[in-house]
Amino acid sequence: METSLPDFRLNDGSRVAVIGGGPAGSFFTYFLLSMAERSGVDIGIDVYEPRDFSKPGQSGCNKCGGIIYDSLVQSLATDGIFLPASVVQNGIAGYAFHLDEGAVRIKPPIDEKRIASVRRGAGPCGAARSLLASFDGFLLGLAEEKGARIVRERVTDAGMVDGKPRVTTISGPSEAYDLLVGALGVNSPDLKFFENLGTGYTPPVTTKTYITEVFLGDDAIDACLGDAMHVLLLNIPRLKFAAIIPKGEYATVCLLGRDIDQELVDSFFRHPEVVRCFPAGWSSADIRCRCFPSINLGRAEGTFGDRFVMVGDSGVSRLYKDGIGSAYRTARAAAQAAFLTACRKRISRRTTGRFAMRSPPTTGSGKSYSASPA
Numbered sequence: 001m002e003t004s005l006p007d008f009r010l011n012d013g014s015r016v017a018v019i020g021g022g023p024a025g026s027f028f029t030y031f032l033l034s035m036a037e038r039s040g041v042d043i044g045i046d047v048y049e050p051r052d053f054s055k056p057g058q059s060g061c062n063k064c065g066g067i068i069y070d071s072l073v074q075s076l077a078t079d080g081i082f083l084p085a086s087v088v089q090n091g092i093a094g095y096a097f098h099l100d101e102g103a104v105r106i107k108p109p110i111d112e113k114r115i116a117s118v119r120r121g122a123g124p125c126g127a128a129r130s131l132l133a134s135f136d137g138f139l140l141g142l143a144e145e146k147g148a149r150i151v152r153e154r155v156t157d158a159g160m161v162d163g164k165p166r167v168t169t170i171s172g173p174s175e176a177y178d179l180l181v182g183a184l185g186v187n188s189p190d191l192k193f194f195e196n197l198g199t200g201y202t203p204p205v206t207t208k209t210y211i212t213e214v215f216l217g218d219d220a221i222d223a224c225l226g227d228a229m230h231v232l233l234l235n236i237p238r239l240k241f242a243a244i245i246p247k248g249e250y251a252t253v254c255l256l257g258r259d260i261d262q263e264l265v266d267s268f269f270r271h272p273e274v275v276r277c278f279p280a281g282w283s284s285a286d287i288r289c290r291c292f293p294s295i296n297l298g299r300a301e302g303t304f305g306d307r308f309v310m311v312g313d314s315g316v317s318r319l320y321k322d323g324i325g326s327a328y329r330t331a332r333a334a335a336q337a338a339f340l341t342a343c344r345k346r347i348s349r350r351t352t353g354r355f356a357m358r359s360p361p362t363t364g365s366g367k368s369y370s371a372s373p374a
């Protein structure tokens with residue numbers, strides 16, 4: 001028996017606004033448009049994203065360690081998304097753990113570089129030459145290839161007018177949308193727009209982290225870091241852990257803990273175990289590209305309601321780990337929920353199951369990137 005549907009169905013001609021073209025926004029767009037395509041439903045999506053991911057430095061970067069775990073590489077492959085070699089900076093073959101007492105290296109049982117390190121933008125500020133393509137730029141490109149319209153503007157307001165979402169940019173207010181998707185991450189002051197949507201949305205609690213890109217050159221990267229991700233568990237007040245990730249000729253250094261500030265950063269770089277990770281004579285005074293982005297400590301409240309859903313960091317993310325994987329999972333689940341609820345009537349008439357809402361297979365080729373600089 002078919003139950004009566006509320007009047008917020010997505011149908012032919014429905015329009016969706018996605019605010020934020022980071023991983024969560026791009027994944028949502030990719031999955032919703034893929035499902036719509038397979039079911040013959042014509043849905044228009046506008047993705048609002050002011051960042052140009054082809055620019056080096058902070059203006060083109062979504063500030064992150066850039067580790068893509070094996071499980072995500074596999075999941076993406078089952079969804080038909082293969083990380084091109086041009087996006088993968090390094091294949092990571094194992095972990096080196098550094099404690100105050102010394103270091104130990106852990107190699108995986110299979111000798112494969114199944115973890116990828118990527119750049120979220122086009123490279124650190126001041127980079128002398130092209131550093132391969134941006135992961136976020138690649139994903140946004142996939143969304144565009146699926147048919148999304150990319151609006152290169154920051155959304156300056158969002159809300160409901162006569163029960164339908166509208167967004168405002170410097171160009172003025174938009175037409176009415178049928179669904180509003182918030183994928184702004186946690187480094188945007190604009191999350192406040194969503195607090196007035198009547199669902200009790202409260203952004204996640206966050207804390208400051210630290211990231212820097214250190215130029216070392218190929219030889220020093222090989223000698224000091226090799227193809228391992230270095231995890232540092234050191235007895236420094238307020239520091240939970242740190243990671244040093246080889247990325248081409250650079251090393252990305254991430255510090256996570258409580259309210260990371262310059263004083264903590266300085267004591268980190270002075271620690272003897274950290275000094276051992278860098279070439280003799282290297283000094284943190286040489287650092288050019290650094291930032292203090294926020295990271296989730298908890299989940300948001302009121303993350304969905306009629307015609308509105310939050311995905312990625314601005315909804316829920318895992319603590320200190322696999323945030324891009326969380327963006328993938330929340331975006332995919334939200335797209336499925338929006339599509340299945342919205343198109344229930346249409347789907348119930350179809351018998352082919354071509355929209356493939358089954359679980360993805362558990363195996364898949366995660367090797368497309370291993371022809372990369374690994």
Ligand SMILES: Cc1cc2nc3c(=O)[nH]c(=O)nc-3n(C[C@H](O)[C@H](O)[C@H](O)COP(=O)(O)OP(=O)(O)OC[C@H]3O[C@@H](n4cnc5c(N)ncnc54)[C@H](O)[C@@H]3O)c2cc1C
Nearest residue numbers: 020022023024064065066067155184185188312313323324
């Ligand atoms: C120090 C650190 C290290 C990390 N390391 C890793 C790691 O190694 N691996 C991992 O998986 N995760 C890591 N993460 C977490 C990861 O960065 C996030 O979980 C991930 O970026 C979330 O994706 P998102 O799309 O939700 O948000 P974001 O990546 O923040 O994207 C949000 C997008 O919204 C856009 N935006 C914001 N406001 C507006 C507006 N008003 N209008 C239009 N667009 C707007 C922004 O420009 C941005 O492109 C790390 C995070 C930190 C802080």
